[in-house]
Amino acid sequence: MVVEAPPTPAATVAPPRHRKIPPAVLLIGPSVVFMALLLGWPVVQGVLQAFKDDQGFTLEFVNRMVQDPYFWPAVRNTLLLIVVMIPLQFALAIAMALMLRSNPRLHKVHFFIWAIPLALSDLAAGLVWLAIFNDRGYLNSALSWFGLQGISWLAYDNQTSMFICVLIAELWRATSLVLIIVVxxxxxxxxxxxxxxxxxxxxxxxxxxxVTLPLLKPSLQVALILRTILAFQTFAVAQALTGQNFPLVVGETYRWYTGLQNPNVAAALALVILVVSMVTSIFYLRALRDKNQGGLR
Amino acid sequence: MADIQISNLVKTYPGGSERATDDVSLSIRDGEFTVLLGPSGCGKTTLLRMIAGLELPDSGSISIGGRDVTYLPPNKRNLSMVFQSYAVFPHRKVRYNIGFGLRMAKVPADEIERKVQWAADLLQLGPYLDRLPANLSGGQRQRVAVARAIVMDADVLLMDEPLSNLDALLRLTFRSELKKIVQDLGTTTVYVTHDQSEALSLGDQVAVMRKGRIVQLGDPLDVYDAPADQFVGGFIGSPPMNFLDAAVSHDGGTLVLGEQQLMAPSILRSFAGKDVLLGVRAENVTVSNQRSSGDVAATVLVVEPMGSTVLLTVEVDGHNLKVQAPPTFKTAPRHTVWLGFAPNTMRVYDRETSMALEAK
Incomplete structure (x- = not known):
């Protein structure tokens, strides 16, 4: 009878010698690769494109971007649009959501109608509003029906009325997103x-x-971050309504890439949007963190 | 503090065909503790919510302290309320929660502080004032909800099943604590529950509700001893009242239970020859192994020792009865025991309408 000592754990594990890959790595591996290829790589490419030419690193493209006469007006218009539009959108969306909560007759139909703009492409929305605001559009026709003189709402020299037109169109198009999150x-x-x-x-x-707004804070935070990032990217509506006359940052990116055939400056502009979006998101997350609830999150 | 007069209150929920409250009238004196008791769906919560102003009646009126409040919004009624879910604001600390009503009424800060401290001491919440509700146990959250209600000096205190989310032991201890607090405050209180033992132990008067109507209103002991109909007797008491089919003899002196006979209560003289329903509470039946005169034979089906008593399920003339015997009582299933009924504890009901019969 042979009595063998039970094998020690070290003895059984020792022979293969090379380390096994932990299952956690195997599980998240594919998504890390996927993210790196689809998101990480383009970002790296974009950064390189903005700061690198044939000779090496350069600030030439950033300089060209900043010195372009359209750049600062585009930044100003984009910020102005955000500062005016976001509070209006939230006030409207919260008011609409509270109306829906009080269960008026046909509240489901109202909700459906209010959510329709969400299903519309932004270029289509821009064209719809162009049909309203252009010189022979529905608005001027309606005014003349009342015997009033029509106005060139989208005239290149009238920044205020162009701004208001873009604002109204964007309010109409994008408030439904906030509404749905708030509801x-x-x-x-x-x-x-x-x-x-x-x-x-x-x-x-x-x-x-x-009571209501504090309890709604998590939803408002999500909506605010989403809406602000999307507002930085406002493009198609303004493009359809005003073309180049009311420049916005993303519109400028588009112009540099397709019109001026300069992908490097376009990449620098895209980076500006990326950085500003990130900074705002972090700001919102910190500003809206519940001071009382610090330990709970 | 104030009295409450409810008259002819009718409420039908949109889309519903049955009335949630069906022509309910109720009068509650100043400082009285009234319990609305009934099974789920009987309209007791609807009635409470109409007093609170959270629902509006289709017709009828409610007045508090002589003021008609039927269609006033809740914030104009000077009420306070304890919710079944507690509804303690999760984003605010206990201190703020307790002082919420006072803050809304723009009471000076130092007075809010003083009252919050008083309520916190009364409900042993002192150490938790700076915590968030998420960091409290269910029982403590319940205390916060009560504290928030009692700081208000409201005319009326409303409670919607405030103990139903607590575990059995906590419910029992907090019940007596709640009774003492409300007694000391002396506020007019309306309390909704489906738990008959809560109703009996807390109320100055109990309103038993069924299908949107108040079927019996009275002192808790009256409701227990003399249920107005078969439903009330079967709903109140643990075990519930026993009901037996019986017939009154032609001279009105005895009750006939199948083959056996019982001394009839004197009120039955005017119902001679009529079929009736006999109602009797478990503790009013004496159980014995020896026969004495007037006893009824019964066969034991189940023996359940409860500690303080032995609960027996026995059969008489094809009916099952629950009766109580002293803990030392010895018997076993299929044995015969002898039941003694005291005529003055028997209640007699009409077999068709199931309403209590009274001497004509």
Whole structure:
């Protein structure tokens, strides 16, 4: 009878010698490769394109971008659009969502109609509004029907009216995204909180300020980040309505790439948008973090 | 503080065909603790929500302290309420939650602080004032909800099944605590529950509801001892009241249970020869192994020792009865025991309408 000592764990593992790949790496590996190829590589390419020519690293393209007469107006217009549009969109979306929550007659139909612009391509939306705002468009026709003189809303020398036209078209097109996020967020809040606030004497505005909006904060944060990043990328609507007359940063990127055939400056402009979007997102995440709830997140 | 007068309140929910409350009238005196008791769907919560102003009635009126509030919004009624889900604001600390109503009423900060401290001491929440509700247990959140309601000096305190989410032991301890707090405050209170033991232990008056109507309103002991109909008797008490088919003899002096006979309560003289339903509580039946005169024979089906008593399920004339015996009582299934009924504890009901019969 032969009694063998039980093999020690070291002895059984030792022979293969080379280390096994941990399963976690195997599991996330494909998506890391996928992300690197589809997202990481283009970003690296874009950065290189903006800062590198045949001789090596250069700031020439950045200089050309900054010195272009359209650059600063484009930056100014984009920021102005964001600063005016985002608060308006949120006010509208929250008001609309609260109206839907009070369950008016046909509220499902209202919600459906309000969500329609989401399904529309932004270029199509731009063309729809062009049909309204151009010199012989629906708006001027309506004005003349009332006996009023039509206005050249989209005239190149009238920055204010162009801005208002782009603003209205963008409000119409993009508020539905905020609406849908806010409606979903509201549905997730049990109605007991609002009822408790009512019973304890809170008025409508007190409930909105002290109960509804704070509880809605996570949804608002998501909507704000999404909407701001998308607003930096506003392009097709302004392009359809004003062409080059009301420059925006993404429009400039497009012009440098296709019109001026200079992908390097276009890449530098794209980087500006990337950096600004990232900075804003981080700012929102920090600013809207719940101070009371710090430990919970 | 104020009285509540509810008259002819009718409410049908949109899309529903049955009335959630069907012509309900109820009068609650100043400082009285009224319990609305009934199975789910009986309209008790709807009635409470109409008092709160969270639902509006189709017709009828509600007045609090002589003021008609039927169609006033909740924030104009000077109420406070404890919700079944507690509805403690999750984004605010306990301190803010308790002071919420006072803050909305723009009470000066130092007074809010003083009252919050008072309520927190009363409900043993002192150490938790600076916590968020997420970091509290269910029982503590419940205390926050009660504290928020009692700081208000409201005319009326409403409670919607406030104990139903607590575990059994906590429910029992908090029940007596709640009773003491409300007694000391002396606020008019309306309390909704489906738990009959809560209703009996807390209420000054109990309104038993069924299908949108109040079927019996009265002192808890009256409701327990003399249920107005078969439903109330079967709903209140643990075990519920026993019901047996019986017939009144032609002279009205005895009740006939199949082959056996019982002394009839005196009120039955006017129902001679009529078929009735006999109602009797488990603790009002004496159980014995020896026969004494007037006893009824029964066969034991199930023996359940409960610690303080032995609960027996027995059969008499094809009916199952639950009766209680002392814990030392010895018997076994299929044995015969003798049941003694005291005539004054028997309740008699009409077999068709199931309403209590009263002497004519």
């Amino acid at each position: 979903a967020g509201l549905q997730g809040i049990p109605k007991d909180y609002d009822e408790a606030a009512q019973v304890f004497g809170a008025t409508f505005w007190q409930r909105l300020r002290h």
